Amino acid sequence: MNKKDFYTGLVFLLFTGAIFVLILRSRTTGEFSGPGPFFFPGVAALLLGGLSLTLLIKGARPQEGGGAAGEGKRMLGRIIWIVVWSAVYGATIEKLGYLLSTGLVTFALLAYFNRGWIFNVVFSLVTPVSIYILFDTLLKAPLPKGILGP
Amino acid sequence: MALSPGNFLHCLIGVFIGTIVGVLPGLGVMNAVAILIPMTFGMNPTSAMIMLAGIYYGAMYGGSTTAILIKTPGEAPAIMTTLDGYQMALQGRAGPALGIAAFGSFIAGTFATIMLMILAKPLVKVALSFGPTEYFSMLILALCTLGGLMGESVIKGLLMAAFGIFLGTVGIDPVTGTERFTFGIPELMDGIGFLPVAIGLFAIAEVLITVEMEMMRPVVEKVKGLLPTAKDWIASKGAIARGTVIGFLIGCLPGGGATLASVVSYLVEKRVSKHPDQFGKGAIEGVAGPETANNAASGGAMVPLLTLGIPSTGVSAVLLGALMLYGVRPGPLLFEKNPDLVWGLIASFYVGNFMLLIINLPLIGIWVQLLKVPFKKLLTFILVIAITGTYATNNSVTEVYMAVIFGVIGYFMKQVDLPAAPIIMGVILGPLIETHFRRALIISNGNYSTFFTHPVSAVFLCAAIMAILYPLIRWAIKRNKR
Numbered sequence: 001m002n003k004k005d006f007y008t009g010l011v012f013l014l015f016t017g018a019i020f021v022l023i024l025r026s027r028t029t030g031e032f033s034g035p036g037p038f039f040f041p042g043v044a045a046l047l048l049g050g051l052s053l054t055l056l057i058k059g060a061r062p063q064e065g066g067g068a069a070g071e072g073k074r075m076l077g078r079i080i081w082i083v084v085w086s087a088v089y090g091a092t093i094e095k096l097g098y099l100l101s102t103g104l105v106t107f108a109l110l111a112y113f114n115r116g117w118i119f120n121v122v123f124s125l126v127t128p129v130s131i132y133i134l135f136d137t138l139l140k141a142p143l144p145k146g147i148l149g150p
Numbered sequence: 151m152a153l154s155p156g157n158f159l160h161c162l163i164g165v166f167i168g169t170i171v172g173v174l175p176g177l178g179v180m181n182a183v184a185i186l187i188p189m190t191f192g193m194n195p196t197s198a199m200i201m202l203a204g205i206y207y208g209a210m211y212g213g214s215t216t217a218i219l220i221k222t223p224g225e226a227p228a229i230m231t232t233l234d235g236y237q238m239a240l241q242g243r244a245g246p247a248l249g250i251a252a253f254g255s256f257i258a259g260t261f262a263t264i265m266l267m268i269l270a271k272p273l274v275k276v277a278l279s280f281g282p283t284e285y286f287s288m289l290i291l292a293l294c295t296l297g298g299l300m301g302e303s304v305i306k307g308l309l310m311a312a313f314g315i316f317l318g319t320v321g322i323d324p325v326t327g328t329e330r331f332t333f334g335i336p337e338l339m340d341g342i343g344f345l346p347v348a349i350g351l352f353a354i355a356e357v358l359i360t361v362e363m364e365m366m367r368p369v370v371e372k373v374k375g376l377l378p379t380a381k382d383w384i385a386s387k388g389a390i391a392r393g394t395v396i397g398f399l400i401g402c403l404p405g406g407g408a409t410l411a412s413v414v415s416y417l418v419e420k421r422v423s424k425h426p427d428q429f430g431k432g433a434i435e436g437v438a439g440p441e442t443a444n445n446a447a448s449g450g451a452m453v454p455l456l457t458l459g460i461p462s463t464g465v466s467a468v469l470l471g472a473l474m475l476y477g478v479r480p481g482p483l484l485f486e487k488n489p490d491l492v493w494g495l496i497a498s499f500y501v502g503n504f505m506l507l508i509i510n511l512p513l514i515g516i517w518v519q520l521l522k523v524p525f526k527k528l529l530t531f532i533l534v535i536a537i538t539g540t541y542a543t544n545n546s547v548t549e550v551y552m553a554v555i556f557g558v559i560g561y562f563m564k565q566v567d568l569p570a571a572p573i574i575m576g577v578i579l580g581p582l583i584e585t586h587f588r589r590a591l592i593i594s595n596g597n598y599s600t601f602f603t604h605p606v607s608a609v610f611l612c613a614a615i616m617a618i619l620y621p622l623i624r625w626a627i628k629r630n631k632r
Binding site: 044 | 530567568
């Protein structure tokens with residue numbers, strides 16, 4: 001059995017089920033000859049369902065030979081650190097402002113991966129300022145000032 | 151127009167950034183194009199496209215540098231270059247390898263540009279006769295071939311394409327104004343933008359994936375004598391000529407792409423060579439052919455994109471998304487409504503290819519130094535730029551969260567070998583497919599046979615069915631042989 005394919009198929013099959021529940025609640029698929037707003041999403045969901053079922057069945061079949069050797073230990077700590085700080089970035093970019101939030105997140109990410117504190121501090125100061133100038137001044141894409149501005 | 155100072159500068163910036171992206175393993179060209187799109191919103195569409203296209207073929211050039219110097223392809227199309235390029239570097243011939251890659255790429259890029267100019271008008275003329283029925287079928291064919299050929303499994307590719315199509319339906323239905331899957335979230339009423347999805351799946355996911363790997367490889371530092379010798383040119387001339395044609399033809403086909411072009415070119419060169427045993431041991435044809443082919447394919451991909459509005463590769467799908475964000479619809483009418491953009495872009499290909507030839511060779515020393523920067527230091531910068539670009543597009547925190555969510559999804563997708571590019575294809579092409587589908591049914595008064603009674607549409611749909619069935623038939627034949 002190919003666990004990756006099996007569970008991938010299962011996840012998408014469940015997802016498709018959820019989509020169909022939502023579509024049936026809407027009751028606006030229209031008619032076959034005059035498709036309504038939920039007709040096309042329904043077709044997409046049917047395709048998703050069919051393909052995910054195929055993948056699930058394929059994954060459930062016994063495999064020839066041994067399965068693939070287990071992969072190395074995942075560095076989940078790094079992944080979680082990056083994802084959490086990316087979310088923090090989104091949460092603080094308007095409240096604190098671009099410069100402060102970017103400096104904070106840059107320092108947090110560098111502190112995990114790099115032990116050179118001087119480099120980390122300098123980079124955390126230079127990066128937000130340079131990107132701010134690039135976007136706000138040169139590209140005319142305003143960035144939030146947050147607590148540092150009006 | 152391409153030679154105006156402003157566009158010249160944009161072209162230079164694009165090819166320079168593209169080369170850096172190509173040089174640095176862990177940064178993909180799709181990542182770079184997706185991340186840099188928000189930076190182009192303040193520019194006029196012509197300048198923006200010149201810069202983005204520069205990034206595209208600049209990355210093809212740059213990918214060969216790492217393939218030759220550290221046996222790590224900076225871009226997937228450079229995989230075949232690692233086989234002989236790195237061997238040449240170990241023999242002290244990194245210079246000629248890099249040189250022939252650069253010159254071959256220049257010749258291929260120039261040929262592809264000339265062919266684009268020749269083919270554009272006839273193709274546009276044909277496409278202008280297409281109606282919604284033909285466009286619907288053509289887009290289905292593009293999705294089936296691309297979705298089916300990307301990644302290792304047809305089923306997985308098509309599954310991701312279907313997922314992308316579904317994501318493209320989120321928002322307000324353009325015909326009836328009904329909300330679809332918005333869950334009362336105002337930001338979702340505009341739909342799931344392709345940019346947060348692209349940045350999430352390519353940039354953020356790539357950071358998450360690459361940060362797990364320790365990328366320490368010995369770098370070949372001494373690079374001498376960048377110009378190939380006369381003997382190198384004689385050995386490579388056939389490979390360059392064949393690679394150019396092979397690459398261009400494959401690049402034009404949906405599902406083709408630079409990677410397939412480079413693989414086919416390598417296999418052809420090995421087949422026709424008088425010394426096939428030299429391949430894998432430093433045969434210069436093993437560098438010249440694939441490098442020429444991948445650059446020709448990049449140019450070839452522009453043919454269906456600009457003339458028909460059909461992306462033939464993942465990167466051209468992202469470029470299509472960018473054009474639509476600028477309010478420009480690629481396709482046959484582009485040549486009538488935006489001739490400045492089209493011909494300016496085509497002219498920039500010449501200029502860009504020439505710039506790449508000049509930039510790449512003298513700056514080899516800089517690229518070698520760049521390769522020594524640990525990825526852990528770069529990832530912060532990539533992440534910050536990616537999230538800033540996502541936010542700056544619509545000043546939307548929701549889109550930042552979307553990008554992060556898709557980044558996590560993209561990370562898990564990689565663990566289970568699901569390709570990301572078909573999702574982007576689905577997100578961009580899905581709404582177009584739906585629009586043409588509904589228009590075609592309105593015109594035919596709800597008669598579905600219209601898709602088969604129009605001959606061109608019927609051909610496209612049959613080809614789409616074949617594109618899906620062919621890998622299955624091959625698999626069944628292989629199974630029977632066992």
